[in-house]
Amino acid sequence: MxxxxxxxxxxxxxxxxxxxxxxxxxxxxxxxxxxxxxxxxxxxxxxxxxxxxxxxxxxxxxxxxxxxxxxQLDIAPALMPREKLAALKVQQLEALADGIGDAAVILLREQMRPPEQQMESQLLRQREKIQRGLDALEKEAAKGTVLNSDRLNVADIATACLIGFINFRRILPNWCVERPALVKLAEKMFERESFARTVPPTS
Ligand SMILES: N[C@@H](CCC(=O)N[C@@H](CS)C(=O)NCC(=O)O)C(=O)O
The missing domain is CATH 3.40.30.10 (Glutaredoxin)
Known part of the structure; x- marks a missing residue:
């Protein structure tokens, strides 16, 4: 592949x-x-x-x-529950993390434009999506039933990749304030070998 x-x-x-x-x-x-x-x-x-x-x-x-x-290749470990509704819940949180990632990319691209061409309303709109999305992920991580449960899934991975990206691009330096469950989830995930081997390059 x-x-x-x-x-x-x-x-x-x-x-x-x-x-x-x-x-x-x-x-x-x-x-x-x-x-x-x-x-x-x-x-x-x-x-x-x-x-x-x-x-x-x-x-x-x-x-x-x-x-x-x-x-669907059925290679262990399964990262999605077998039961369809449970799988959808994981996929919804994956979509949420990815959607925050989309907003972060749009924000970043807008900020790369010359200051006089940047649209303040666009910057604000994307920042609001990121904040709301992170709040929703924090709630889920604190519950620990789908996200941050004892079985690793695709939503945990998507969330940690998102946080890694927010840190790497310094998109929202204070994202961790009042989001302790997300901080813990990210710390736990970053210890995994799969994350250590995929750290974004600094140059
Ligand atoms: N929903 C897509 C988003 C992928 C995406 O936006 N990738 C960015 C890189 S972080 C990209 O390739 N952007 C190029 C473009 O938008 O033209 C996915 O999950 O694969």
Whole structure:
């Protein structure tokens, strides 16, 4: 399998972590989606990473779909409950973490524009999504029934990748204030070998 992505993307990290946890060997093809000469559109018409090439005629994209594809291979450990409703609850939290990631990427791109071209309303809108989303994740992490339970799942991985990205890009320096359950979850996840091996490069 070939994973197309960039080391700094939280969505790509999510897939790398899942494959490392399951012991699936893969080749990493480092491709930025942002350059003019990017090959990413050859793998995903949306031009986004990650994409996972599994055969000459088979490529998967959108990290949520790739995660589901990897799960149906039935390779232990299972990272999704077998029961359908329980699995949906995990996927909803995965979607929440990924959605906060989307808002963080939009915020970051907006902040990269010259200051006079940045839209204050856009910055505010994305920051609000991030704050609300993190509050919702904090509640779930404190409950410990789906997120932060004693069985690792895809939502835990997506949440920790998101927090890693927020830290790495300094998107919300005070995110941990009043979010103790999320802090604990992130600390616990960052100790795993799969996370240690996928730390975003600093340069
Ligand atoms: N929902 C997608 C989001 C992927 C995504 O936004 N990836 C970013 C990198 S962090 C990207 O490739 N952006 C390029 C673009 O939007 O053109 C997923 O989960 O795979």
């Amino acid at each position: 070939k994973l197309i992505g960039s080391y700094t993307s939280p969505f790509v990290r999510k897939i790398s972590v899942i494959m490392l946890e399951k012991g699936i060997t893969f080749e990493f093809i480092n491709e930025s989606p942002w350059t003019e000469e990017s090959h990413v559109p050859q793998y995903n018409p949306l031009g986004k990473v990650p994409a996972l090439v599994t055969g000459p005629e088979e490529t998967w994209y959108d990290s949520h779909i790739i995660a589901a594809y990897l799960e």
